[in-house]
Amino acid sequence: MKAKRERAWQLYQVLLATYPDADCELNYADAFQLLIATVLSAQSTDKGVNLVTPPLFAHYPTAAALAVADPEIVEQIIKATGFFRQKTRSIIGIAQLLAAHYQGQVPHTVAELVKLPGVGRKTANVVLGHAFGVPGITSDTHVLRLSMRLGLTRETDPLKVETDLNALFPEAEWTKVSDVLIWHGRRCCFARRAACEVCVVAELCPSFESGRD
Numbered sequence: 001m002k003a004k005r006e007r008a009w010q011l012y013q014v015l016l017a018t019y020p021d022a023d024c025e026l027n028y029a030d031a032f033q034l035l036i037a038t039v040l041s042a043q044s045t046d047k048g049v050n051l052v053t054p055p056l057f058a059h060y061p062t063a064a065a066l067a068v069a070d071p072e073i074v075e076q077i078i079k080a081t082g083f084f085r086q087k088t089r090s091i092i093g094i095a096q097l098l099a100a101h102y103q104g105q106v107p108h109t110v111a112e113l114v115k116l117p118g119v120g121r122k123t124a125n126v127v128l129g130h131a132f133g134v135p136g137i138t139s140d141t142h143v144l145r146l147s148m149r150l151g152l153t154r155e156t157d158p159l160k161v162e163t164d165l166n167a168l169f170p171e172a173e174w175t176k177v178s179d180v181l182i183w184h185g186r187r188c189c190f191a192r193r194a195a196c197e198v199c200v201v202a203e204l205c206p207s208f209e210s211g212r213d
């Protein structure tokens, strides 16, 4: 475990140096906007979400405003992100619960966040890590793929991968670990064709040249 931890730390340091600005790539002004944007990002790209959130938050800047929104108007605004009916139900439902139980504010715990419609641990950790500074591993598709390729886990279940990464890295780093893995997944270690030949952690990666699904 010690050797694995040391290799994980080395990998992390290289990725941190490569992506010093790694951060959530969704645009948001506060925790409420980040929560809604993260829910919209399911099965969509951050770029696509960043196109629809300005008009969405211009119409509905607060939980109280979104809680009483006309679903048909919301659907039209967020349509391009896909699954727009389900997402509309989720984000209006979230806004209604926040307005009714949290004075319109976003709660600060995973346990409370995952009770909101359309919100799982992944979304909860994105919000807690970036809006409130509460560290958490975001087991999204990139983190799952890279953790496996980099030999940080043998698990495929998001919760088990989160647990493995929690054990490998100091708690204070969990959010940043997720961010740099996601950035590397988006810029180099692609799902279909990993760019191993230009990868900055190639020497530390057990999947070098085989990280291609």
Ligand code: SF4
Pocket: 149, 150, 188, 189, 190, 194, 195, 196, 197, 199, 200, 201, 202, 205, 206, 207, 208, 209, 210, 211, 212
């Ligand atoms: S060497 Fe290849 S598989 Fe390993 S992290 Fe880099 S791009 Fe991904």
